[in-house]
Amino acid sequence: MMLSLMGRVFNSRDLIAAWTSRTIRARYQQSALGWLWAIIQPAAQVAIFAIIFTLFVPVNTGGTPYVVFSYVAMAPWAFVASSLPDMANSLVANMSLVTKIYFPRQALPIAAMLARLMDFGLAASLILVLLVYFQVPVLFQAWLFLPVILGIQMMLVLGLGLALAAANVFYRDVQSLLTLVIQLWFYASPIIYPVSLVPERLRAFYFLNPMAGIIEAYRDVLVYARVPGMYLVTSAIVSLVILVVGYWFFKRVEFQIADIV
Amino acid sequence: MSSRIQFEHVSKKYKLGLTRTSLPSVISSRLKRGLQRGASGNIDRQELWALRDVSFELGAGESLALVGRNGAGKTTILKLLANITKPTSGQVTTRGQLSALIELGAGFHPDLTGRENIFLNGTILGLSRQDIKRRFDEIVDFAELGRFIDTPVKRYSSGMTVRLGFAVAACIEPEILLVDEVLAVGDASFQQKCLKRIQALVRNGTSIIFVSHNFYLVRAICERALYLEEGQIVERGNALDVIARYERTLHQERAEKFEGAPRAQTVSGADLEITKVQVVDADGNAADALPSNQPAQVQIHYNAYRDVGCVSASAHIIRSDGLTCCEMRTSLDNVQFSLKRGQGVVSVTLEPLQLITGTYTVEGGFLNESDSMGIVVGQSDWFFVKGDGLSYEERNGVFRPRTRWEHHNGITNGGSDGQ
Numbered sequence: 001m002m003l004s005l006m007g008r009v010f011n012s013r014d015l016i017a018a019w020t021s022r023t024i025r026a027r028y029q030q031s032a033l034g035w036l037w038a039i040i041q042p043a044a045q046v047a048i049f050a051i052i053f054t055l056f057v058p059v060n061t062g063g064t065p066y067v068v069f070s071y072v073a074m075a076p077w078a079f080v081a082s083s084l085p086d087m088a089n090s091l092v093a094n095m096s097l098v099t100k101i102y103f104p105r106q107a108l109p110i111a112a113m114l115a116r117l118m119d120f121g122l123a124a125s126l127i128l129v130l131l132v133y134f135q136v137p138v139l140f141q142a143w144l145f146l147p148v149i150l151g152i153q154m155m156l157v158l159g160l161g162l163a164l165a166a167a168n169v170f171y172r173d174v175q176s177l178l179t180l181v182i183q184l185w186f187y188a189s190p191i192i193y194p195v196s197l198v199p200e201r202l203r204a205f206y207f208l209n210p211m212a213g214i215i216e217a218y219r220d221v222l223v224y225a226r227v228p229g230m231y232l233v234t235s236a237i238v239s240l241v242i243l244v245v246g247y248w249f250f251k252r253v254e255f256q257i258a259d260i261v
Numbered sequence: 262m263s264s265r266i267q268f269e270h271v272s273k274k275y276k277l278g279l280t281r282t283s284l285p286s287v288i289s290s291r292l293k294r295g296l297q298r299g300a301s302g303n304i305d306r307q308e309l310w311a312l313r314d315v316s317f318e319l320g321a322g323e324s325l326a327l328v329g330r331n332g333a334g335k336t337t338i339l340k341l342l343a344n345i346t347k348p349t350s351g352q353v354t355t356r357g358q359l360s361a362l363i364e365l366g367a368g369f370h371p372d373l374t375g376r377e378n379i380f381l382n383g384t385i386l387g388l389s390r391q392d393i394k395r396r397f398d399e400i401v402d403f404a405e406l407g408r409f410i411d412t413p414v415k416r417y418s419s420g421m422t423v424r425l426g427f428a429v430a431a432c433i434e435p436e437i438l439l440v441d442e443v444l445a446v447g448d449a450s451f452q453q454k455c456l457k458r459i460q461a462l463v464r465n466g467t468s469i470i471f472v473s474h475n476f477y478l479v480r481a482i483c484e485r486a487l488y489l490e491e492g493q494i495v496e497r498g499n500a501l502d503v504i505a506r507y508e509r510t511l512h513q514e515r516a517e518k519f520e521g522a523p524r525a526q527t528v529s530g531a532d533l534e535i536t537k538v539q540v541v542d543a544d545g546n547a548a549d550a551l552p553s554n555q556p557a558q559v560q561i562h563y564n565a566y567r568d569v570g571c572v573s574a575s576a577h578i579i580r581s582d583g584l585t586c587c588e589m590r591t592s593l594d595n596v597q598f599s600l601k602r603g604q605g606v607v608s609v610t611l612e613p614l615q616l617i618t619g620t621y622t623v624e625g626g627f628l629n630e631s632d633s634m635g636i637v638v639g640q641s642d643w644f645f646v647k648g649d650g651l652s653y654e655e656r657n658g659v660f661r662p663r664t665r666w667e668h669h670n671g672i673t674n675g676g677s678d679g680q
Contacts, residue, residue, distance in 0.1 A: 012384075014384045014388075014389045014390045015384035015385060015387075017384075017390075018380050018381045018384040018385075018390075019381065019384075021377075022370050022373060022377070022381050025372070025373060025377070026370055026372050026373070029372045097385070098345075099340075099345065100345070100361075100363045101343065101345070101361060101363065101385055101386065102343045102344040102345050102359075102361075103384075103385045103386075103387065255346055255347040258340065258345045258346045259275060259276075259346055
């Protein structure tokens with residue numbers, strides 16, 4: 001089934017590319033700061049949390065500057081938090097197209113994700129700047145894990161996004177619910193606090209949240225210069241299951257979408 | 262098996278009123294039902310059969326028109342073919358690349374330029390970037406966009422948008438083309454261009470399914486037609502016969518609406534009343550199918566309440582799509598009638614009728630002597646004209662003049678342009 005998804009993605013790569021570029025162009029069309037927003041947004045959030053968690057309630061980050069500690073997590077989180085609503089909206093916002101022309105439906109949510117992936121790339125460039133500026137020691141062998149972590153993260157986003165896009169056509173509650181879930185999810189993931197603060201006995205349970213493992217892995221590789229631990233396997237399995245179920249659901253209801261008028 | 266499209270016993274059911282059930286509304290309706298016990302337990306679960314057991318086949322280079330009222334199932338057939346929706350039962354098979362002119366420019370983004378939108382829309386229709394690059398100039402050329410190609414589409418006129426949409430969809434040279442009432446937009450010359458393009462595609466083997474309320478366009482493009490009503494095929498066959506059947510049904514219905522009132526619409530002036538306008542065949546009988554190659558007579562029956570004196574009589578033949586095919590007027594033919602008190606008939610004979618196959622009506626009336634003011638006018642029932650010979654070959658034009666063909670062979674050209 002995953003092969004079928006990959007095959008379809010490959011066959012409609014031109015459409016996905018065109019739609020991604022349309023989304024990006026349209027987003028920054030009449031914006032003065034343009035793509036800079038991709039960096040400003042996570043940076044501003046990190047700034048406010050840095051004030052809170054270094055001055056008001058100091059958090060033990062293991063000697064790493066809080067800004068680096070948090071931004072390394074905030075940038076990938078921003079990718080999840082921004083692409084999921086976009087993907088959820090991708091079919092609904094283009095219903096006129098969906099009900100009139102046939103094209104591989106998954107192209108729309110996938111393009112929505114890829115357009116945000118570009119933002120992630122821009123936001124990630126600031127990570128490099130921070131690592132150099134704060135002279136964080138790096139282990140380049142561990143960086144080989146970065147594509148693996150990104151791959152797991154994209155499986156997760158894709159699975160959730162496909163399911164959300166399809167479900168949103170039937171029930172617009174999805175949008176409201178998603179806003180709420182993303183807010184809660186933010187605090188359930190180790191973005192502004194270290195995993196060490198999570199009680200030991202809850203850890204196994206805690207890492208069932210795939211974002212916990214993904215963020216911890218980014219942080220291990222980039223900030224602590226070490227190879228991610230076994231928790232990443234849990235994240236990979238959960239993400240894969242979500243992708244399979246999400247894609248299965250999308251395919252199941254794909255042809256009912258146009259019948260909703 | 263050479264058929265491109267196979268529709269086998271296809272039915273499509275839509276559920277109505279099931280799509281937007283919010284939890285609060287479900288609870289409140291449950292509560293209401295609980296309160297009024299014994300009320301019908303019938304939830305909003307209406308069903309609509311958009312298609313019922315429809316079968317047809319279409320081969321390469323064939324063209325099929327779908328006619329019928331709104332809601333008859335034409336668009337559902339196109340959607341099933343385009344793979345936008347799935348049949349409830351039955352089998353839809355298509356072979357070959359399919360392109361649909363259903364909603365021109367539906368994939369256009371207003372903020373992007375024409376150039377960017379060509380690539381976007383082309384990929385939506387299933388082309389690769391390479392394909393589009395190859396056809397790019399042809400598309401721009403066909404759309405007559407010229408220097409506007411790098412202008413955002415939101416600044417285009419609606420005509421330009423439509424032209425661009427058609428150009429992208431038609432330049433694909435698909436094996437199956439679905440056309441849904443999109444040629445109605447755009448100016449006449451562009452319509453003609455689109456028509457030529459579609460005809461060229463058919464000649465090159467594209468199979469076309471065409472939905473339009475413009476029967477003249479349908480006749481120009483399609484050999485065969487399906488007449489649908491409430492999701493079922495009422496009639497199938499060559500386009501001309503099917504359309505004639507459909508038009509007759511439409512006109513019959515229109516007439517039934519006026520039941521009780523005289524079937525022909527009449528307007529009465531103060532002193533002069535038109536009681537009937539009708540068209541009769543060579544034997545003087547009112548027929549609803551007149552042969553094109555036989556004489557026909559337009560009769561204007563009137564009732565004058567006083568001596569009206571000299572008037573000019575006039576009759577317009579109007580085609581079902583509103584085109585005035587010809588006007589006959591006594592003053593044009595240097596004829597004058599003087600109407601006396603009482604009833605009478607003014608008639609004009611066309612020898613022969615010459616109109617091509619189609620449905621027509623006649624408006625007949627009187628004008629004052631100097632033609633400057635109409636006095637009264639009346640309209641006949643719709644009547645059908647049947648062409649002679651291979652009538653379904655008649656596709657273009659309004660009338661067939663009496664013709665004589667000649668061929669002179671072996672003429673030597675002694676002029677200077679022969680060199």
